[in-house]
Amino acid sequence: MHSLSALRPAHLDLLKELGNIGAGHAATALSQLLNKRLKLKIPAVSVATLAELNEDDAEKHVAAAYIRVDGELEGHFFMVFEAAHAEQLIQDLVPGGSTFDSEIGVSAFCEISNILCGSYLSALASFLRVPLNQSPPVFAMDMQGAIFGEVLAELSIDDNSVILINTSLYDCEKQNEWKGKLIFLPVPGSMDVIFNMIEGKTSM
Amino acid sequence: MIHVGLAEIKFAEEPEILRTMGLGSCVAAILYSESKHLAGMAHVMLPDSGLARTKTFPPGKFADTAIPEIVRVLTDERRIPLCTLKAKLAGGAEMFQLNRSFPLVSIGERNVAAVKEQLNKFQIPVVAEETGKDYGRTIEFDTGSGELVIRAISRGKIII
Numbered sequence: 001m002h003s004l005s006a007l008r009p010a011h012l013d014l015l016k017e018l019g020n021i022g023a024g025h026a027a028t029a030l031s032q033l034l035n036k037r038l039k040l041k042i043p044a045v046s047v048a049t050l051a052e053l054n055e056d057d058a059e060k061h062v063a064a065a066y067i068r069v070d071g072e073l074e075g076h077f078f079m080v081f082e083a084a085h086a087e088q089l090i091q092d093l094v095p096g097g098s099t100f101d102s103e104i105g106v107s108a109f110c111e112i113s114n115i116l117c118g119s120y121l122s123a124l125a126s127f128l129r130v131p132l133n134q135s136p137p138v139f140a141m142d143m144q145g146a147i148f149g150e151v152l153a154e155l156s157i158d159d160n161s162v163i164l165i166n167t168s169l170y171d172c173e174k175q176n177e178w179k180g181k182l183i184f185l186p187v188p189g190s191m192d193v194i195f196n197m198i199e200g201k202t203s204m
Numbered sequence: 205m206i207h208v209g210l211a212e213i214k215f216a217e218e219p220e221i222l223r224t225m226g227l228g229s230c231v232a233a234i235l236y237s238e239s240k241h242l243a244g245m246a247h248v249m250l251p252d253s254g255l256a257r258t259k260t261f262p263p264g265k266f267a268d269t270a271i272p273e274i275v276r277v278l279t280d281e282r283r284i285p286l287c288t289l290k291a292k293l294a295g296g297a298e299m300f301q302l303n304r305s306f307p308l309v310s311i312g313e314r315n316v317a318a319v320k321e322q323l324n325k326f327q328i329p330v331v332a333e334e335t336g337k338d339y340g341r342t343i344e345f346d347t348g349s350g351e352l353v354i355r356a357i358s359r360g361k362i363i364i
Contacts (some may be wrong), residue, residue, distance in 0.1 A: 050249070050265070051209035058226030059342050061357050066300065118249040138300045142357060144228020146340025147299055150311055152210060153229060156265060158257050160211075 003172035004047050004161045009064065012045050012136060015165055015186075018194065019035055019043030021127055023167035023182050029119040034092050036042040039170040049161050052090035053152065058145030062086070063100065065113030066151070069121060073194065074187040076151045077120065079113040083141060085178035091094065100141060110137040116182060130193055151185060159188050205344075208232070208343035213246045213273055215282075218348040227295035229312035231267070233319050234292045235274045235328060237284045243347045244278055245290050246270035250311070251318030267318035268300045275326055291323050292352045292364060293333040294343045301338070312336065312355065332364035 021042050027040045063086035067077040081089060089174050090105045094113065100106060114137050125132045140147050165184045186194075208214045208224040216222050218241035224232050225249075236243035246264045253266040263273040278284045296316035302336045316335045323330060334341070334354050354362045 013272075050211045051262070055212055071354030140299045141300060143226040143228075143340030143342070146297065148224070148298060149228030149230050149249070153311060156211065156249055156261075157255050160258060160261055160265075 001155050004159050004163060007047060007163075010127055012047070014194060015163065016043050018124055018127065019045065019165035019184065021123045022165075023033055023169070025119040025123040026116040027169055027170065028182050029115050033112065033115065034089075036092075037172040039172050041168040041170070043165055043167040046164050046166070048164065050152065050156055053162070055108045055146075058143060060144045061142070062144045062147065063069045063109060063139070064144070064147045065139050066147075067113060067117045067137050068135040069117075069132060069184075070135075071132040072190070073124070073128065073132060074190040076155075076185040076187075077113075077117045078136070078148070078151075078183040078185075079116055079180065080144065080147075080183060081178065081180045085180065086141075087180045089180070091126075103150070107138050110139050115139045120182060120184070128193055155185060157186065208245045208247050210233075210247055211249055211262045213244060213264040213270060213277075215242070215244045215277060217242045220347050222345045222347070223343065225342045228297050228299045229295070229334065231293060231295040231312075231315040231316060231319050232343055233267075233271060233274070233323075235271075235278060235289050236292070236345070236347065236351050237278070237288055238290060238349060239284075239288065240284055240323060241347050241350075242278070242282060242284065243345055243350075244274040245345060246274055248315055248319060251314045267315060267322055271309050271319060271322035271326070286326060286328075289326075289328045290329050290331045290350075292345070293310065293330060293335055294341055294352065294354050294364075296335040297337055297339055297341070299338065299340065329343075334364055336361055 027038050031038045062084040064080045069075045121132045167182045169180045171178050208217050222245040231248045234245045248270050251267050253269045263269040296312040298312050339356045340354045
């Protein structure tokens, strides 16, 4: 895989399926952690040029945890909640109304991202039959575009476009509804492991 | 309002406004002519085109290709004397406190330094900047007044 422009619909379908498997496991993990029912939206896979990316959501105030993924498949994992929704999530998890003003709020948020990324990746790893590793999460709360900037800069070294596998999670209970996003940006150069599967090749 | 996306370069004249949203480690470099009310803005992502592993790339992506491209358009195509150009800069933040996950260490700071080095080569003065620190910025450059408005979450607006 040398260029993202070579991707065919079959490739995108497979990426969508990976997003579905990963986010499905992550939603189950979060559901158990919070003891509430969560809804999962069908993942969206998009290939976008750099210029197309910095649009509507660039200024949105979000809380995000970032985790680097390496192994046979490399990529970047983000858990993103709108700032107000993130507060709600933390209050659901940490009784006593902890918020992001406290260390405990940030640690709780990072720990959730760690668990979600872990279940997302272990689903991918068993599906692809390759080992995957994750870095400890780092946290930021600011404009979404600014938070994604560094990772996009790094990905832009290899390509003028990026792939986003984006899944939304919803709280089903009406009273304190929140929405979060799990976004995985695979490194194009490491995606052979995925595409060998549909070519019928296997490295094992 | 003219939107400048990642790695893009756009030009505008009075009464247009050049805008870029959610700048993190990226740097917005604005080169302008005060008397002709004409400006070019680049949304620079990386310091050096030597990093590129693609055959082609938009010139706005790297500091060492973005600044020469803006200078070329403003001086060759728009016939503005080089010695009258001025620059304003914003961005170049470090968004994550624990930066060890990123192989591009201090990329914001390096972007700012690389843009300044290029401007120095062309002897274009940086008349104002709001760079570094740890927060995202949305900026608007008014080609008429030459003012650069910077907004950050819970910090209000700054005009430079």
